[in-house]
Amino acid sequence: xxxxxxxxxxxxxxxxxxxxxxxxxxxxxxxxxxxxxxxxxxxxxxxxxxxxxxxxxxxxxxxxxxxxxxxxxxxxxxxxxxxxxxxxxxxxxxxxxxxxxxxxxxxxxxxxxxxxxxxxxxxxxxxxxxxxxxxxxxxxxxxxxxxxxxxxxxxxxxxxxxxxxxxxxxxxxxxxxxxxxxxxxxxxxxxxxxxxxxx
Amino acid sequence: xxxxxxxxxxxxxxxxxxxxxxxxxxxxxxxxxxxxxxxxxxxxxxxxxxxxxxxxxxxxxxxxxxxxxxxxxxxxxxxxxxxxxxxxxxxxxxxxxxxxxxxxxxxxxxxxxxxxxxxxxxxxxxxxxxxxxxxxxxxxxxxxxxxxxxxxxxxxxxxxxxxxxxxxxxxxxxxxxxxxxxxxxxxxxxxxxxxxxxx
Numbered sequence: 001x002x003x004x005x006x007x008x009x010x011x012x013x014x015x016x017x018x019x020x021x022x023x024x025x026x027x028x029x030x031x032x033x034x035x036x037x038x039x040x041x042x043x044x045x046x047x048x049x050x051x052x053x054x055x056x057x058x059x060x061x062x063x064x065x066x067x068x069x070x071x072x073x074x075x076x077x078x079x080x081x082x083x084x085x086x087x088x089x090x091x092x093x094x095x096x097x098x099x100x101x102x103x104x105x106x107x108x109x110x111x112x113x114x115x116x117x118x119x120x121x122x123x124x125x126x127x128x129x130x131x132x133x134x135x136x137x138x139x140x141x142x143x144x145x146x147x148x149x150x151x152x153x154x155x156x157x158x159x160x161x162x163x164x165x166x167x168x169x170x171x172x173x174x175x176x177x178x179x180x181x182x183x184x185x186x187x188x189x190x191x192x193x194x195x196x197x198x199x
Numbered sequence: 200x201x202x203x204x205x206x207x208x209x210x211x212x213x214x215x216x217x218x219x220x221x222x223x224x225x226x227x228x229x230x231x232x233x234x235x236x237x238x239x240x241x242x243x244x245x246x247x248x249x250x251x252x253x254x255x256x257x258x259x260x261x262x263x264x265x266x267x268x269x270x271x272x273x274x275x276x277x278x279x280x281x282x283x284x285x286x287x288x289x290x291x292x293x294x295x296x297x298x299x300x301x302x303x304x305x306x307x308x309x310x311x312x313x314x315x316x317x318x319x320x321x322x323x324x325x326x327x328x329x330x331x332x333x334x335x336x337x338x339x340x341x342x343x344x345x346x347x348x349x350x351x352x353x354x355x356x357x358x359x360x361x362x363x364x365x366x367x368x369x370x371x372x373x374x375x376x377x378x379x380x381x382x383x384x385x386x387x388x389x390x391x392x393x394x395x396x397x398x
Contacts (some may be wrong), residue, residue: 004270005263011250014243019231025219031289032218033247034254034263041251044213045244048232051210052240055233064204064233071203090230 008034060131062107062124064089072096072105079103081138085128085157087111087145095143103141106131111149112156120156128157132164139167146173207233259330261306261323263288271295271304278302280337284327284356286310286344294342302340305330310348311355319355327356331363338366345372 008030016026033041057063058070065071072078072092082103086092092105108123120126131137140161144150154170161168174192175184184192207229215225232240256262257269264270271277271291281302285291291304307322319325330336339360343349353369360367373391374383383391 005254005265007246007250007253007265008263011246014246017239017243018228020224020227027289028219029217030250031287033251036251038251040216041247044216045247047206047210047213048240048244048247051206051229052232052235052237054206055204064207066204066206088230090226 057107061105062109062127063092063105077102081136082141083131083135083137083139084141084143086143087150087153091143091145101141103139108144108153111144111147111153113149113152123153125157129160132161132166137166139169142168142170256306260304261308261326262291262304276301280335281340282330282334282336282338283340283342285342286349286352290342290344300340302338307343307352310343310346310352312348312351322352324356328359331360331365336365338368341367341369 011033012023012026012030015021015029016023021029033044054066055064056066058065058073059068060073061070063070063072067074079102082101083106084092084095084101084103085106085108086095087108087110089107092107095101095105106124106128108125108128110118110123112118112120112123132140140157142154142157144153144157158168158170172195173188174195175181175188181189210232211222211225211229214220214228215222220228232243253265254263255265257264257272258267259272260269262269262271266273278301281300282305283291283294283300283302284305284307285294286307286309288306291306294300294304305323305327307324307327309317309322311317311319311322331339339356341353341356343352343356357367357369371394372387373394374380374387380388
């Protein structure tokens with residue numbers, strides 16, 4: 001039935017390429033856009049093109065940026081002796097939202113995963129090592145995810161940093177705020193017990 | 200943190216206007232699009248603009264169409280004495296997918312809902328009444344949804360059609376294929392019992 005509607009079918013196909021958007025969601029979005037004002041659809045299309053054209057990555061930390069250096073890297077008030085290593089720009093944003101850190105960042109754009117063929121050179125690890133040599137960094141905070149890949153990446157980086165005599169820390173691993181012990185997985189409880197501290 | 204990224208924030212805001220896309224999904228989609236090739240983002244933007252420019256509604260049945268008449272209305276092999284009334288273009292597509300109907304359609308673009316201030320003139324009902332007078336229609340199949348609004352709309356249209364001496368039918372209301380009686384709501388079971396037929 002959509003054979004006579006090539007432009008509708010094409011939009012459905014393009015929307016269906018987005019993550020988490022299946023055939024039915026793509027159809028729902030396309031029908032929604034059909035009823036949206038032409039002006040709003042143009043605004044969405046323009047926003048897509050503008051974002052893709054303007055946003056790139058910071059030359060220093062590889063966070064997303066519209067300029068050569070991102071907002072954090074170009075802020076002279078940040079503590080330049082501390083460097084927090086995260087997997088993705090989203091992780092950096094999560095830490096910034098917590099207002100708990102005033103140092104610099106380095107975004108790896110992934111985690112080591114030998115099974116998927118992802119080694120250090122597929123991430124921003126060579127660039128991180130250059131920064132460790134060139135910048136006055138005293139502490140590396142490993143904030144990779146608490147997954148197998150994230151832990152492996154943290155371990156890999158910790159070994160390198162120790163060789164360079166840089167202090168290495170890892171985000172605390174334990175029970176999240178507002179949670180009920182009963183529903184926390186055994187692995188997390190185990191980490192929380194092992195990492196308990198004086199109260 | 201996105202203060203320094205106006206084009207990224209703008210795309211997030213535009214994506215967040217889509218149905219079912221909240222703040223987090225909008226961010227996820229924007230990050231995905233950041234890593235998508237420029238060519239693919241351009242294809243999506245072009246598809247959006249092209250669809251909105253080309254796709255409109257059929258002059259006769261109000262299904263979506265890129266031409267004055269939709270595929271069904273311009274197909275001379277369809278049975279012009281039967282007219283199936285649906286709420287939305289998606290409903291028409293669902294009936295077409297069932298390959299069980301060869302007549303014409305009329306899309307109301309909604310259902311009567313006095314509480315929301317939606318009366319007959321807010322739907323394509325005046326246009327339907329004109330078709331009933333002008334076209335050689337012998338049977339109206341009411342395929343509005345089995346919701347309060349859909350049922351009210353069906354009742355409203357049935358009364359008009361009976362006055363015009365046109366045969367009125369309604370889609371069968373009962374247990375869906377592949378379902379277990381145990382899990383069917385009481386209202387549906389009640390309708391299925393009332394509407395039972397000889398086997």
